[in-house]
Amino acid sequence: MGAFAGESIINIRHPKFRYAYRFLGIIILVLLILQILGFNPLTEFHHAWQHPTDTWHSLTYKWWPHVQAGWKNLSHWTVVGWHNVAHWTSTAWNNAVHWISRK
Numbered sequence: 001m002g003a004f005a006g007e008s009i010i011n012i013r014h015p016k017f018r019y020a021y022r023f024l025g026i027i028i029l030v031l032l033i034l035q036i037l038g039f040n041p042l043t044e045f046h047h048a049w050q051h052p053t054d055t056w057h058s059l060t061y062k063w064w065p066h067v068q069a070g071w072k073n074l075s076h077w078t079v080v081g082w083h084n085v086a087h088w089t090s091t092a093w094n095n096a097v098h099w100i101s102r103k
Contacts, residue, residue, distance in 0.1 A: 034041045047054075 031041050034044070
């Protein structure tokens with residue numbers, strides 16, 4: 001907040017705590033994203049603490065289809081990429097053999 005007030009950021013941050021600042025910045029970013037998405041992080045954490053089994057089941061049922069779809073897309077693009085690499089390698093090999101045989 002001091003940087004917004006016009007104070008020098010160098011006087012506020014200590015290099016010794018550089019990674020702590022980064023870690024806390026990531027946590028704050030995640031909390032802000034959760035609030036933008038309509039979740040109250042404190043309420044969510046409180047509910048998860050009070051009812052861990054219900055929370056685990058709701059997360060599993062809510063996010064598992066997205067995980068499966070993402071894995072399917074990843075495996076699809078891995079196969080497509082492998083085919084492209086194989087095609088490029090065979091074409092390069094054929095061109096190299098053709099170029100060497102012409103000499």
